[in-house]
Amino acid sequence: xxxxxxxxxxxxxxxxxxxHWVHQTPASSLYVAxxxxxxxxxxxxxxxxxxxxxxxxxxxxxxxxxxxxxxxYQLRDGSPHLGTATSMEPNEGSFMLHSEFxxxxxxxxxxxxxxxxxxxxxxxxxxYLPQTAGLIxxxxxxxxxxxxxxxAEYLYDILAKASLVKRKIHVLIVCNKTDxxxxxxxxxxxxxxxxxxxxxxxxxxxxxxADIANEFxxxxxxxxxxxxxxxxxxxxAEASGLTGDIAQIEQFIREHVKP
Amino acid sequence: xxEQLLIFTRGGLILWTCKELGNALKGSxxxxxxxxxxxxxxxxxxxxxxxxPGVAYxxxxxxxxxxGLIFVAVYQRILHLLYVDELLSMVKREFSQIxxxxxxxYNDFDDxxxxxxxxxxxxxxxxxxxxxxxxxxxxxxxxxxxxTVQKAGSDGGSKQKDGAPAKDGGNGDSAKGxxxxxxxxxxxGIEESVAAGVVKNINNGSSENGAFDVNKLQKLRSKGGKxxxxxxxxxxxxxxxxxxxxxxVWDDSSPASKLDFTDPVDERGDENIAVIADxxxxxxxxxxxxxxxxxxxxxxxxxxxxDSAKKKGWFSSMFQSIAGKAxxxxxxxxxxxxxxxxxxxxxxxxxxxxxxxxxxxxASLVGKKQASFTRISSxxxxxxxxxxVRILTPRRSIDILxxxxxVKEQGKPYVVVFVGVNGVGKSxxxxxxxxxxxxxxISVMMAACxxxxxxxxxxxxxxxxxxxxxxxxxxxxxxxxxxxxxAIQEATHNGSEVVLVDTAGRMQDNEPLMRALSKxxxxxxxxxxxxxxxxxxxxxxxxxxxxxxxxxADLSTSSNARLIDGILLTxxxxxxxxxxxxxxxxxxxxxxxxxxxxxxxxxDLKKLNVKSIVxxxxx
Numbered sequence: 001x002x003x004x005x006x007x008x009x010x011x012x013x014x015x016x017x018x019x020h021w022v023h024q025t026p027a028s029s030l031y032v033a034x035x036x037x038x039x040x041x042x043x044x045x046x047x048x049x050x051x052x053x054x055x056x057x058x059x060x061x062x063x064x065x066x067x068x069x070x071x072x073y074q075l076r077d078g079s080p081h082l083g084t085a086t087s088m089e090p091n092e093g094s095f096m097l098h099s100e101f102x103x104x105x106x107x108x109x110x111x112x113x114x115x116x117x118x119x120x121x122x123x124x125x126x127x128y129l130p131q132t133a134g135l136i137x138x139x140x141x142x143x144x145x146x147x148x149x150x151x152a153e154y155l156y157d158i159l160a161k162a163s164l165v166k167r168k169i170h171v172l173i174v175c176n177k178t179d180x181x182x183x184x185x186x187x188x189x190x191x192x193x194x195x196x197x198x199x200x201x202x203x204x205x206x207x208x209x210a211d212i213a214n215e216f217x218x219x220x221x222x223x224x225x226x227x228x229x230x231x232x233x234x235x236x237a238e239a240s241g242l243t244g245d246i247a248q249i250e251q252f253i254r255e256h257v258k259p
Numbered sequence: 260x261x262e263q264l265l266i267f268t269r270g271g272l273i274l275w276t277c278k279e280l281g282n283a284l285k286g287s288x289x290x291x292x293x294x295x296x297x298x299x300x301x302x303x304x305x306x307x308x309x310x311x312p313g314v315a316y317x318x319x320x321x322x323x324x325x326x327g328l329i330f331v332a333v334y335q336r337i338l339h340l341l342y343v344d345e346l347l348s349m350v351k352r353e354f355s356q357i358x359x360x361x362x363x364x365y366n367d368f369d370d371x372x373x374x375x376x377x378x379x380x381x382x383x384x385x386x387x388x389x390x391x392x393x394x395x396x397x398x399x400x401x402x403x404x405x406x407t408v409q410k411a412g413s414d415g416g417s418k419q420k421d422g423a424p425a426k427d428g429g430n431g432d433s434a435k436g437x438x439x440x441x442x443x444x445x446x447x448g449i450e451e452s453v454a455a456g457v458v459k460n461i462n463n464g465s466s467e468n469g470a471f472d473v474n475k476l477q478k479l480r481s482k483g484g485k486x487x488x489x490x491x492x493x494x495x496x497x498x499x500x501x502x503x504x505x506x507x508v509w510d511d512s513s514p515a516s517k518l519d520f521t522d523p524v525d526e527r528g529d530e531n532i533a534v535i536a537d538x539x540x541x542x543x544x545x546x547x548x549x550x551x552x553x554x555x556x557x558x559x560x561x562x563x564x565x566d567s568a569k570k571k572g573w574f575s576s577m578f579q580s581i582a583g584k585a586x587x588x589x590x591x592x593x594x595x596x597x598x599x600x601x602x603x604x605x606x607x608x609x610x611x612x613x614x615x616x617x618x619x620x621x622a623s624l625v626g627k628k629q630a631s632f633t634r635i636s637s638x639x640x641x642x643x644x645x646x647x648v649r650i651l652t653p654r655r656s657i658d659i660l661x662x663x664x665x666v667k668e669q670g671k672p673y674v675v676v677f678v679g680v681n682g683v684g685k686s687x688x689x690x691x692x693x694x695x696x697x698x699x700x701i702s703v704m705m706a707a708c709x710x711x712x713x714x715x716x717x718x719x720x721x722x723x724x725x726x727x728x729x730x731x732x733x734x735x736x737x738x739x740x741x742x743x744x745x746a747i748q749e750a751t752h753n754g755s756e757v758v759l760v761d762t763a764g765r766m767q768d769n770e771p772l773m774r775a776l777s778k779x780x781x782x783x784x785x786x787x788x789x790x791x792x793x794x795x796x797x798x799x800x801x802x803x804x805x806x807x808x809x810x811x812a813d814l815s816t817s818s819n820a821r822l823i824d825g826i827l828l829t830x831x832x833x834x835x836x837x838x839x840x841x842x843x844x845x846x847x848x849x850x851x852x853x854x855x856x857x858x859x860x861x862x863d864l865k866k867l868n869v870k871s872i873v874x875x876x877x878x
C-alpha cells in the first residue's frame with residue numbers, strides 16, 4: 001500500500017513538472033517540435049515508397065534455345081565464353097554493362113535476370129515480374145518458323161499477365177542469331193507473330209476462365225492484332241549474342257534503368 | 260577414350276571443356292540429356308543413352324549441389340569405359356577446390372585433368388588385369404573410392420531385384436541392363452560385359468532373367484490354380500442348400516416361358532432414346548474450388564512420423580537445424596526419403612516410380628549446405644514438392660481447342676484415338692469429350708472402331724443419338740484400321756472438325772492386338788493418341804504405359820514413331836486421396852494428363868489441378 005502511494009505521488013510530481021515545463025517554453029518552439037516529430041516518419045515513408053516503385057530489374061525471357069544465357073553473358077562480360085547448355089535455373093546478376101565499363105563514374109548497376117525457357121520451368125518467370133522495369137523477349141530468328149506457334153503462345157501469355165499490363169512495362173522483342181545467313185528479318189518475324197497471336201486471341205477467348213491464367217485479353221475485338229494495340233509498349237530489335245552485336249538491347253536497358 | 264567432358268553451371272554457362280579431346284559432339288547430346296533426363300527427374304539414373312543419326316553416345320553425370328555445378332562425360336557407347344564414374348568424382352573434387360563463382364575461365368584445370376585422366380586409365384587397366392586373374396571382389400572395393408563401394412552394394416541389390424518378376428517395360432530393362440554393365444566391382448559372371456559387343460550381352464542377361472521368371476510365374480500360376488479349385492469346391496457346396504433359381508435347359512424343345520426380357524419398344528431403338536438437353540457446363544470449364552487445407556495438418560502428420568523416429572535422432576537433428584552448418588550427406592537424407600517414399604506409396608504411386616523419384620531428389624540434395632533453422636525433412640519435402648510440380652506441369656501446350664483450329668485451317672479433321680486396356684472407360688469418356696467439344700461449338704464425329712466387343716457399336720450409337728452427332732460405324736468383325744480410315748474420309752467430306760476414334764480395350768501383353776493397334780495408328784496418323792487409364796490402377800500403370808509406348812515404337816513403319824501424346828485419367832471420383840496413379844503415368848510416359856474423368860455423366864470431365872494433386876500426394 002505504501003509502495004502504491006509512493007508511485008502515485010511520484011507520477012503526480014512528474015506530471016506537474018511536465019506541465020510546468022510546457023507552460024514555460026514558448027508556443028512556437030513547441031509546435032515546431034511536434035511538427036518535426038510527426039512529419040519525419042511521414043517523409044521517410046514517402047521516400048521509401050518512391051524508391052520501391054523504381055526497380056532496376058531487366059528480365060530476359062523466351063523459348064528454350066533462343067539464346068538468353070548467351071545474351072546475359074554478353075551483357076555482363078562481353079563474350080559468350082565457351083558456350084551454353086540448357087539452363088535449369090535462372091541466372092541473376094547485378095552489374096554494369098560491359099560496354100560501359102570504360103565510362104567510369106557513377107553508373108548504376110543493372111540487375112539482369114535470365115529466366116529458363118524450358119516449359120517445365122516457366123513458373124520461375126512469375127517470381128521476377130513484380131520487380132521488372134523492362135522485359136526482353138528473345139526470339140530465335142533462324143529457327144523461327146518451326147517454333148512460331150510456341151513462341152506466339154509464350155509471348156501471348158506474357159503480354160496478358162496483369163502485373164505487366166498494369167505497370168505498363170515496356171517489352172522488347174529481340175530477334176537473336178542475326179549473324180546467321182538464314183535468319184529472318186525482324187519485319188517478317190513481327191508480321192508472323194502478329195498473325196499467330198491474332199489466331200490465339202480467337203481461341204483463348206473461346207476457352208473459359210478456368211483454363212488459363214490470362215488476366216487480360218489482348219488487342220481490340222474486331223480488328224487484326226498488332227503490337228501497337230497493347231497497353232504496354234512493344235518494340236522489336238535485332239541482335240546477335242555470339243558476335244556481340246547487342247547495341248539495341250543496351251540502349252533499351254539504359255532507357256529503363258536510368259544511370 | 261572419352262569423347263568429351265564438360266563442366267557447366269545449373270544456369271547454363273559452360274565453364275570448362277577438355278581441349279585435348281577436341282572432337283565436336285555430333286547432334287546435341289547435352290541439351291537432350293538436360294531436357295529428357297535431368298529436368299524429368301530421372302537424375303537418379305546411372306547413365307543416359309543418346310542416339311542421333313550417325314552417333315551413339317552414352318552420357319554419365321554427377322552433380323555438385325552446393326556450388327550448382329554439373330559434370331558430364333560423353334563417350335561412344337560401343338567403348339565400354341570403366342573408369343568414367345571414378346574420373347567424374349575425382350574431377351568434381353578437384354574442380355570444386357578451384358571454383359570461384361566470379362571466374363568464368365579455368366584454363367589451369369587442363370593440366371589437372373590430364374593427370375586425373377591418366378590416373379583413372381591406369382587404375383582401369385589394373386582392374387582389368389586383376390579381374391582376368393580372378394581376384395575376389397574385396398580387393399576391388401578396397402582400391403576404389405567410397406562412391407564405388409556404395410555402387411557395388413546397390414548393384415548387388417539390383418541384381419537380386421532383377422530376379423523378381425521381370426514385368427519391366429523397355430525402359431526398365433535397359434536401365435537394369437546398364438546397371439549390370441556398370442557393376443564392374445561385381446566380378447561374378449559379368450566378365451562377359453567387359454568385352455565389346457555389350458548389346459548382345461545385355462539381351463542375354465535379360466533373357467536369362469526372363470526365362471527364370473517365366474518358370475517362376477508358371478509355378479505361381481499352378482499354385483494359384485490349386486487354390487481356386489479348393490475355393491470353387493467350397494462354394495459349390497453352398498448353392499445346393501438354397502434352390503431359388505431354376506436351371507435353364509437348352510434343348511431343342513421350344514422354351515416354355517418368355518426368355519426375351521427386352522422392352523418391346525426398344526427393339527427398334529430409335530424413338531425411345533431421349534435427346535439430352537443441355538446438361539450444363541462441363542466441369543472442364545468450371546473453376547476448380549479445392550479446399551485449402553490448413554498448414555497445421557501438415558505439421559501434425561510430420562510430427563507423427565518424427566515421433567516414430569528415435570528420440571536421439573530428433574534431438575541431434577534439431578541441434579543441427581539450429582546450427583545449420585552440416586553438408587547434407589546421403590545417410591542424412593535416407594530416413595526422410597524413406598518416410599517420403601512410404602507416404603507416396605500409400606497414395607498409390609507405383610513402387611518403381613517412388614523409388615526413382617526419391618533417388619532423383621537425393622541426387623539433387625546431396626552435398627548441399629543445410630540452411631539454418633530448417634529440418635532435414637522439410638528440406639526434402641520442399642525439394643520433392645518442386646520435383647513433383649515439375650513433373651506434372653505439362654511439357655507442351657495442352658490446348659486442344661487451339662490445335663483443332665490449327666488443323667481446321669489445313670482442311671483436315673482433328674483425329675483423336677482413344678487407347679487403353681479393357682474396362683477403363685474409353686467409350687464413356689469419349690462421349691464426355693464429345694460433349695465438351697460440342698459446348699465449344701466444334702462439330703464432332705464418332706468412329707466406332709471397337710469392332711470386337713459386343714454392344715460397343717450400340718453403345719456409341721446411343722451416345723451419338725443423345726448428343727446428336729454423326730457416327731461412322733461398320734458393325735462388327737471388320738478391320739478397325741480400315742474403318743478409321745474411312746471415317747476420316749467421311750469427316751473430311753461432311754466437314755466435321757473432330758473425329759473421335761474408339762478402339763477395343765487390349766492388354767499390353769497381347770501381341771496380335773497391339774500389332775493391330777499400331778497398324779491403326781500408322782495407317783491413319785492421328786493428331787492425338789490419348790491413353791485412357793483408370794486412377795484405380797496401381798503398379799500396373801507403369802507396365803501398361805511402357806509396354807504400349809514400346810509396342811507403338813517398335814511396330815511403327817515410319818521413322819517418326821507416334822507415341823502416346825496424352826493421358827486421360829478416369830474414375831477419379833472413386834479414389835479419395837490416393838491420387839498416385841496420375842504421377843506414375845506421367846512420369847513413365849512423359850505425356851501430360853489432358854483430361855480427368857470424375858463421374859459417369861456427360862459433365863464429369865475436369866482438368867488436372869497440379870497444385871492440389873501435389874498437396875494431396877505429400878499430405
